[in-house]
Amino acid sequence: MRMLNLQRYLKRLQCKRISAYFLPGDVMVLAIGVLGVFYLFQLLWSTEHATKVQIRLADKIYATYSLKLQREVHVPGKLGDTVINIANGKARFAKSPCQGQYCVHQAWLSLAGQAAICLPNQVSLELLGENKPYDSLNY
Amino acid sequence: MFKIFKSLVLVALCFALSACFKEPLYHSQSYVFGTLVDISIAGESDERASMLANQVMQDFQNLHNRLHAWKATVANQPSELGELNAAFSNGKTPLNISPDLAQMLLEIRTLSEKSEGLFNPGIGQLIGLWGFQRDEFTAVTIDAPQIKALVKANPRMADIVVSNQSVYSNNSALKLDLGGYAKGYALDVAVAYLRQQGVKNALINIGGNVIALGQHGNKPWRVGIQHPRQPTAIATLDLADGWAIGTSGDYQRYFMLNGQRYCHIIDPRTGYPAQHMQSVTVLVPPQAANKSQAGVLSDVVTKPIFIAGATQSSRLAQAFGIQDFMLIDEHAHITVSKQMAQKLHWVNADVKFTTLP
Numbered sequence: 001m002r003m004l005n006l007q008r009y010l011k012r013l014q015c016k017r018i019s020a021y022f023l024p025g026d027v028m029v030l031a032i033g034v035l036g037v038f039y040l041f042q043l044l045w046s047t048e049h050a051t052k053v054q055i056r057l058a059d060k061i062y063a064t065y066s067l068k069l070q071r072e073v074h075v076p077g078k079l080g081d082t083v084i085n086i087a088n089g090k091a092r093f094a095k096s097p098c099q100g101q102y103c104v105h106q107a108w109l110s111l112a113g114q115a116a117i118c119l120p121n122q123v124s125l126e127l128l129g130e131n132k133p134y135d136s137l138n139y
Numbered sequence: 140m141f142k143i144f145k146s147l148v149l150v151a152l153c154f155a156l157s158a159c160f161k162e163p164l165y166h167s168q169s170y171v172f173g174t175l176v177d178i179s180i181a182g183e184s185d186e187r188a189s190m191l192a193n194q195v196m197q198d199f200q201n202l203h204n205r206l207h208a209w210k211a212t213v214a215n216q217p218s219e220l221g222e223l224n225a226a227f228s229n230g231k232t233p234l235n236i237s238p239d240l241a242q243m244l245l246e247i248r249t250l251s252e253k254s255e256g257l258f259n260p261g262i263g264q265l266i267g268l269w270g271f272q273r274d275e276f277t278a279v280t281i282d283a284p285q286i287k288a289l290v291k292a293n294p295r296m297a298d299i300v301v302s303n304q305s306v307y308s309n310n311s312a313l314k315l316d317l318g319g320y321a322k323g324y325a326l327d328v329a330v331a332y333l334r335q336q337g338v339k340n341a342l343i344n345i346g347g348n349v350i351a352l353g354q355h356g357n358k359p360w361r362v363g364i365q366h367p368r369q370p371t372a373i374a375t376l377d378l379a380d381g382w383a384i385g386t387s388g389d390y391q392r393y394f395m396l397n398g399q400r401y402c403h404i405i406d407p408r409t410g411y412p413a414q415h416m417q418s419v420t421v422l423v424p425p426q427a428a429n430k431s432q433a434g435v436l437s438d439v440v441t442k443p444i445f446i447a448g449a450t451q452s453s454r455l456a457q458a459f460g461i462q463d464f465m466l467i468d469e470h471a472h473i474t475v476s477k478q479m480a481q482k483l484h485w486v487n488a489d490v491k492f493t494t495l496p
Binding site for chain 2: 119
């Protein structure tokens with residue numbers, strides 16, 4: 001039975017009509033895919049573009065800078081200097097003395113709420129926007 | 140095929156439009172109850188929201204004046220609570236009090252019993268002795284004999300006799316300090332008022348006790364939980380309609396003496412500040428109308444857990460029907476109940492914590 005179906009499917013594939021390439025299941029998958037993209041767009045993109053970057057060193061806020069002005073920041077971490085670039089509304093780890101270089105691989109961050117952390121050197125970037133990550137603080 | 144495409148475009152448009160219409164959000168802050176009060180109202184015009192928020196703030200101020208444990212009111216008269224405390228210290232002289240205060244005393248007695256006496260607003264004298272009935276907290280000289288005497292006097296809420304609106308105390312050492320109750324009570328008052336005014340969406344925060352009404356836009360209100368030792372939130376969670384969250388910590392009201400931290404939460408069994416916790420957070424679901432409300436519980440339930448410590452936390456929380464809680468102990472070790480673990484969004488994904496079974 002299964003073999004038969006497959007044969008019929010292959011036969012249909014040989015036809016030149018485009019619709020023949022799609023089975024109902026394919027259309028469903030496409031529809032779910034498109035809806036999924038819209039949902040993720042809504043979920044992730046609705047966080048507005050960040051306006052500031054907050055640099056943390058260990059448990060302290062090291063500095064907060066506007067993302068508008070181009071800047072190179074040197075943060076004296078536990079292992080050595082971490083270099084952070086700020087330009088055109090984005091920020092990134094440019095250089096880090098750590099082994100893994102995970103932080104550098106994070107590349108540019110531009111959305112509010114985005115963060116990159118260098119665990120070994122204890123330096124982190126957090127982007128701040130007009131949208132707060134929470135409505136009120138339970139202090 | 141075209142039909143499907145058309146419906147997809149329609150769905151996409153709906154998404155796009157919903158993103159455009161942002162509900163108006165009104166936000167106001169003020170200082171009441173010796174702490175920061177923060178009110179957000181969504182979905183009302185600015186004018187109406189500001190009127191409602193002002194009324195709530197005024198109600199808070201009135202409650203604060205009436206229930207103040209150690210300050211006279213503006214007219215230099217003792218507060219309603221002050222008057223009651225004076226009567227208690229004079230022996231068994233019955234005093235007539237307002238119906239809502241009588242109701243509060245009965246409720247506090249029940250809550251104190253449930254907490255096995257660890258939530259005890261009758262130890263106002265000890266709280267004063269430790270210097271926490273002041274605007275600013277500075278180190279005190281520890282008066283060990285006096286502390287011992289006050290613990291021995293054993294003032295308990297059960298010593299208070301309420302019949303109708305006439306009240307007296309069987310124990311003259313009993314002095315009420317509603318610092319662990321009034322803020323929660325005020326939350327419930329505010330929510331009842333806003334609901335009655337037809338407000339659908341609001342978030343009220345009184346010094347770390349937060350209650351939610353409705354939601355914010357198309358999402359639940361989101362609350363950050365303060366890290367007890369860092370200037371940041373440790374985690375966030377969604378606060379659904381009618382839910383309340385409360386945190387008691389050793390980082391807002393405390394003083395340092397000889398390298399030791401003394402916080403404002405006093406263990407009634409020893410007379411000394413509880414010293415084994417940095418913070419305790421409880422999340423409280425909406426309650427039935429005839430029970431203590433979510434606001435009150437969010438304020439009260441953290442105290443016995445803070446005093447008794449992690450080993451007793453599940454049992455004490457259970458006694459109040461609470462399943463969601465988080466503890467951060469003196470070594471910064473985090474313990475989270477199973478239910479709470481599913482609701483928390485940690486700010487630092489590398490946070491280490493223990494989940495209770």
